[in-house]
Amino acid sequence: MNSSDGASHSSSRPENGFIDSASVVNSEKAILELLQQTPVRDNDEHLIEFSEALRTVAKALRRAAEGKASAQAEAAEWKRKYELERAQNQDFQQQDKTSGGKDDDDVHCESTQNLDDQDDLCNEANEQPHGFCAEHGICSHEVLFDGENDSASRAIQKRMMRKASFKLSWRCKGKRSDQHKHDIVSFEKGNITTAGRTSKQIALKWESPPQTVLIMTKPNSNSVRVLCGEIVRWLKDHKNLNIYVEPRVRSELLTDSSSFEFVQTWKDESEILDLHKKVDLVVTLGGDGTVLWAASMFKGPVPPVVPFSLGSLGFMTPFYSERYKEHLDSILKGPISITLRHRLQCHVVRDSARDEYETEEPILVLNEVTIDRGISSYLTNLECYCDNSFVTLVQGDGLILSTTSGSTAYSLAAGGSMVHPQVPGILFTPICPHSLSFRPLILPEHVTIRVQVPFNSRSHAWVSFDGKDRKQLGAGDALICSMAPWPVPTACQVDSTSDFLRSIHDGLHWNLRKTQSFDGPREL
Ligand SMILES: NC(=O)c1ccc[n+]([C@@H]2O[C@H](COP(=O)([O-])OP(=O)(O)OC[C@H]3O[C@@H](n4cnc5c(N)ncnc54)[C@H](O)[C@@H]3O)[C@@H](O)[C@H]2O)c1
Ligand SMILES: Nc1ncnc2c1ncn2[C@@H]1O[C@H](COP(=O)(O)OP(=O)(O)OP(=O)(O)O)[C@@H](O)[C@H]1O
Helix, strand or coil: CCCCHHHHHHHHHCCCCCCHHHHHHHHHHHHHHHHHHHCCCCCCCHHHHHHHHHHHHHHHHHHHHHHHHHHHHHHHHHHHHHHHHHHHHHHHHHHHHHHHHHHHHHCCCCCCHHHHHHCCCCCEEEHHCCEEECCCCCEEEHHCCCCCCCCCHHHHHHHHCCCCCEEEEECCHHHHHHHHHHHHHEEEEEEEEEECCCCCCEEEECCCCCCCEEECCCCCCCCHHHHHHHHHHHHHHHCCCCEEEEEHHHHHHHHHHHHHHHHCCCCCCCHHCHHHHHCEEEEEECCHHHHHHHHHHCCCCCCCCEEEECCCCCCCCHHHHHHHHHHHHHHHHEEEEEEEEEEEEEEEEECCCCCCCCCCCEECCCCCCEECCCCCCCEEEEEEEEEEEEEEEEEEEEEEEEEEEHCCCCCCCCCCCCCCCCCCEEEEEEEEEECCCCCEEEEECCCCCEEEEECCCCCCCCCCCCEEEEEECCCCCCEEEEEECCCCCCCCCHHCCCCCHHHHHHHHCCCCCCCCCCCCCCCC
């Protein structure tokens, strides 16, 4: 037997543990050669039987080799597809990082410019050739196919299509609210996974030094008045900043000293509307009420607010007034950790109005809008709708629609949950409902809520905004409420979460209880 071929092939075993298909083919050749070299006589039964057996072995080897080759070709094709898909996914992740990173890490101080930038980013994302659908959606199947049309790749596509393809799309009211949609979910082979969250800690970096500061103060407080004078002088002498104050405060400062002549103020409402264009930073001296007051001055974009605590509770006022130099120094340098506090935009719609938005100016609230029975001693009846779906009929003292910042204020007193201010959502909290099962709700940020006084109501209702500006709602009148596009950025002392936890621990003594002693009965 010529063993040189067969012996060498059978001993060559590739690293992956499979027998090399070329060596199998060669083994068959060696067997056939052996049979030809060994003539078999008709009467030599053993040899006939042996050669038959060898032929069967050769045939079996050939079939195995053919099967193995086709399996290997198929595996190679799958591997090629997998690598192609992986490369594409890495590409998308890279693109996501480039566009998403800018959104998350760099918060520009001019919010109009910021929105424009984000719109551009959004448009760029929509122009991606793979993965994203034109209408702000994500298609699972688009990642799987790379556009090849040959029959082999179509056969493979057929196998991959076993998983139904789908599309996720965001139905947004306006283009500007689309900005974060690509951050939230990612997908691989049609599986949805959470990729990132928008509620990260937000840092504000100054791109040019702040130049103008507005100082707002709680009225009728001597300590606030004295501190205000000190801060104004320090900001002028040490930081050379332009200072704005309310007309009342300017008169107080000038009464104390004529050297405050440089302090600026405004004369009428139209100048207040333009304040956000001039002011880089707002400093508040007072309690939470002063922060609410400052926020209410800005009907549109709000500059970053630095709230100093000079009240008794101070949920939104994390800065210590006695350390104002140190705090202001670091804030003017930046970067600042901020909480973006969402506001609610409220419209009162009178039954007599032809169009919903034609009557009264929208009012923005930082804490809550309350619809209650006011001075009436009757039960309030309020029909509530969420995006045109009927929610419930409130029968009780009233209803609070609160932001998450306001969740620790009136809503808390009425039994609502406390919610981290960076969570976007609207709290739907009844006031003294005359029902055993009316639990408070938290609705998503994108809904529009309509609260209507029924036509057959026995009494009027009253609406108030952050505890102010009471208005009467007659039968047929409604309040329409949705998330406002202009949040209030408040500077954090540490960061959003630490400041929130500190305020519920220090302000409310939340879950304060004497710790159980070590000794006593034990479960072994
Ligand atoms: N029963 C109640 O708890 C109740 C009743 C009416 C109004 N309020 C709240 O008062 C707010 C108006 O505040 P104000 O200072 O102008 O009036 P205010 O002077 O009557 O003070 C109300 C209290 O609520 C606190 N507060 C305000 N906002 C808060 C917040 N976001 N988290 C925790 N506590 C907060 C204030 O520190 C203050 O102690 C309203 O928006 C409403 O939330 C509460
Ligand atoms: N600049 C302002 N002009 C008019 N009113 C203001 C101004 N700042 C605050 N207020 C009002 O003064 C009231 C009290 O203010 P604030 O809550 O800041 O002080 P506080 O009552 O001493 O604080 P706390 O409630 O923490 O004890 C609030 O109703 C608020 O609306």
